[in-house]
Amino acid sequence: MTEKRASDIKGQPGLLRAALLGLCPRCGSPTLFEASARVALRCSSCGLDLGALERGGRLAGMLTALVAIVLILIAYAVETKLRPPLWLQAAFWAPVTVGVVIYALRLFKTTLLYASFERREGDEP
Template structure:
């Protein structure tokens, strides 16, 4: 399966749904209600976003990665330029907040779109009846 392979016409690829907050079913820009909160359902096609279990995995993973990258950048800046402390505060606090929020949007959007396009569901034992 290629990255741009779509299971149905109108469905955006996972990367596009993640970057732009698109509904994985219809492609409308309706995935998020707030900065990182999913809507209950898509107003355009009615897809229930609550049926997908994205969880808090992206939060811990992305926060650690973004934190490590920004600490490395802050230490590099400090060793090269030696700016005053207020420069670090003015520069890194908003940059960290923006990177974490946008990273969470992308991470959560990618997981939801991936679950939808792969029709992910809870695991079942072979001897259990299907719905």
Template sequence: MPQNNQTPKGRPPIARAALFGLCPQCGAQTLFEGPAKFASHCRVCSLDFQSYNVGDGPAAFLTLIVGALIVVAALVVDSAFAPPFWLHIILWVPLTVGAVVYGLRVGKAALLASEHQRKAAEGRLSDD
């Protein structure tokens, strides 16, 4: 990684790669093939995304954060406007699903881009 904190040409910063699902090597929008599922490789530069170990690390943490925010928002809306229960369901269920899926995309993409830029690998014992 360059010392002056600039990313090489074609390589997007971690935040941009995470928000837009960009390949961490070439910057093409090829990281995902489903709502929160990585593609097997980049269709432009052939970077193998399966070699990175992102897993579902952000899933539980993100679900707790989104759940807390949605519950607080629902309580505020309920106390301010007192809408009927069916309106809560129509409003909060799709909002929760959308926030969790988009959050998973961003979280998983950030971990993959971070692993790629820092050349993360399994630990090895030295032969000293």
């Protein structure tokens, strides 16, 4: 098999790079996500059925809640130590929260999808 895998790219951790760029586990094309954190149904490059591999939708909500709790605790610590104005907090925390939640979901979904792909590839003869 001469296909280029996302984890074979030199100089970058495979899973982090795959989550950031949305790389397909089979061909390494950036077709894993059709929206910010929504997994595509099928890789448009190699035809891999990503919908059959994706699992963990229920756990994604729990991950989002955990990320929110951590960000709230950090925001509270910043508020008690520095006392920045409300407009500055809103201008900072709104984009940070969106970015952290989206990247956490991408990393989580990519990890589950890659594990499912590896398990399925190991089962095939």
